[in-house]
Amino acid sequence: MEEEPDTGNSSRAERKALEKAKILQRERERKVFTLVGRVLKKPEAERSEEEAAALLLHREAVDELCRRQIRRNVLKRKQEEVYDAADELKSKVKQLAAAVQQANHLVVYTGAGISTAASIPDYRGPNGVWTQLQRGRTVGSSDLSKAEPTVTHMCIRMLHKENLVKHVVSQNCDGLHLRSGLPREALSELHGNMFIEVCTACSPAREFLRLFDVTERTSLHRHGTGRRCSHCGSELRDTIVHFGERGTLEQPLNWKGAAEAAKEADVILCLGSSLKVLKKYACLWSMNRPANKRPKLYIVNLQWTPKDDLAALKIHGKCDDVMSLLMEELGIQIPKYSRADDPIFNLATPLCPDEIQSHTREVLAAADGQEGPSAENEQPSEETSSLQGGWFGRGYSKGRRKKKRAA
Numbered sequence: 383m384e385e386e387p388d389t390g391n392s393s394r395a396e397r398k399a400l401e402k403a404k405i406l407q408r409e410r411e412r413k414v415f416t417l418v419g420r421v422l423k424k425p426e427a428e429r430s431e432e433e434a435a436a437l438l439l440h441r442e443a444v445d446e447l448c449r450r451q452i453r454r455n456v457l458k459r460k461q462e463e464v465y466d467a468a469d470e471l472k473s474k475v476k477q478l479a480a481a482v483q484q485a486n487h488l489v490v491y492t493g494a495g496i497s498t499a500a501s502i503p504d505y506r507g508p509n510g511v512w513t514q515l516q517r518g519r520t521v522g523s524s525d526l527s528k529a530e531p532t533v534t535h536m537c538i539r540m541l542h543k544e545n546l547v548k549h550v551v552s553q554n555c556d557g558l559h560l561r562s563g564l565p566r567e568a569l570s571e572l573h574g575n576m577f578i579e580v581c582t583a584c585s586p587a588r589e590f591l592r593l594f595d596v597t598e599r600t601s602l603h604r605h606g607t608g609r610r611c612s613h614c615g616s617e618l619r620d621t622i623v624h625f626g627e628r629g630t631l632e633q634p635l636n637w638k639g640a641a642e643a644a645k646e647a648d649v650i651l652c653l654g655s656s657l658k659v660l661k662k663y664a665c666l667w668s669m670n671r672p673a674n675k676r677p678k679l680y681i682v683n684l685q686w687t688p689k690d691d692l693a694a695l696k697i698h699g700k701c702d703d704v705m706s707l708l709m710e711e712l713g714i715q716i717p718k719y720s721r722a723d724d725p726i727f728n729l730a731t732p733l734c735p736d737e738i739q740s741h742t743r744e745v746l747a748a749a750d751g752q753e754g755p756s757a758e759n760e761q762p763s764e765e766t767s768s769l770q771g772g773w774f775g776r777g778y779s780k781g782r783r784k785k786k787r788a789a
């Protein structure tokens with residue numbers, strides 16, 4: 383009985399000694415790294431004999447620091463926005479125009495970069511939502527409901543009308559493709575649509591399109607909007623797929639349409655997407671086919687994307703600029719967006735009188751000062767200063783918190 387505490391003590395002492403040795407070892411390594419890092423920063427000619435000897439002695443530290451520097455450079459290069467010179471842009475758009483004309487089944491994939499001109503912030507650009515939140519800044523919201531389809535949205539709609547584009551797959555939740563007049567069956571909104579709430583208790587799921595952002599109360603794994611289905615009384619849910627969720631709603635996500643389009647596609651045009659999320663959706667890329675049987679990729683994005691090496695052509699330009707040039711090349715006029723033709727006003731279900739108070743978001747106003755179906759009782763928005771709930775603000779912070787806890 384007397385022996386045991388001794389053993390315990392000695393093993394504790396051993397553990398402590400081991401622990402201490404580890405700390406000292408780490409301390410030594412840290413000193414070597416600091417020394418080597420300082421020497422490496424000096425031009426070779428300015429290094430003393432002693433310093434040069436230190437580099438030879440600590441070969442491993444030198445290699446590791448060089449590897450880290452390379453990684454930093456690559457990361458920096460990937461985040462930079464690059465613009466092709468005017469001549470290069472023109473000649474690239476000529477190639478793109480030829481590809482569009484020759485394609486049998488052209489599918490377009492779009493990301494936040496096509497909506498920045500509508501003053502909707504993108505995610506990963508230098509001023510994107512993601513970048514800002516990662517730096518610990520709050521994201522100011524220019525009023526999202528005031529956004530209108532951009533030149534790019536209108537071009538895509540026109541190319542579809544001309545039967546040059548067969549299907550559009552979008553990561554954007556801003557509803558602008560729909561509002562440009564693109565038919566719903568030609569559209570897959572993979573991450574949902576901020577104007578649509580659905581009843582999943584009804585079969586098939588019943589959709590209610592509104593003239594305001596329905597997501598102010600929703601967030602990661604919490605989709606209830608607080609309003610109820612006018613047919614069965616169940617609570618409605620938003621259609622937004624937050625970071626870290628898997629979207630299963632049939633509409634407006636339309637995965638079936640997206641997968642079918644990808645299967646048929648011989649050309650894919652990616653516009654304004656970092657492709658960091660889209661690349662994870664295997665069914666969009668036909669990677670199971672041999673390389674020469676896959677659709678040809680044309681990518682328009684200012685920043686690096688993980689598909690650049692596989693692209694037939696990468697164009698560094700703003701989507702609106704590239705699409706305007708493309709339409710000129712194709713000899714197709716770009717239609718102007720008009721509120722009067724915006725299908726959302728016909729598709730929308732007006733709120734019941736007792737639901738008018740159920741949200742504080744601004745309501746889309748129809749053309750010519752005409753008021754939308756529920757605009758007469760519109761509540762002044764109190765939440766325009768920063769993005770609180772809804773389709774990215776809160777979803778993002780919840781996801782982050784969860785990750786931190788798991789780490």
Ligand SMILES: [Zn+2]
Nearest residue numbers: 581584611614
């Ligand atoms: Zn229902």
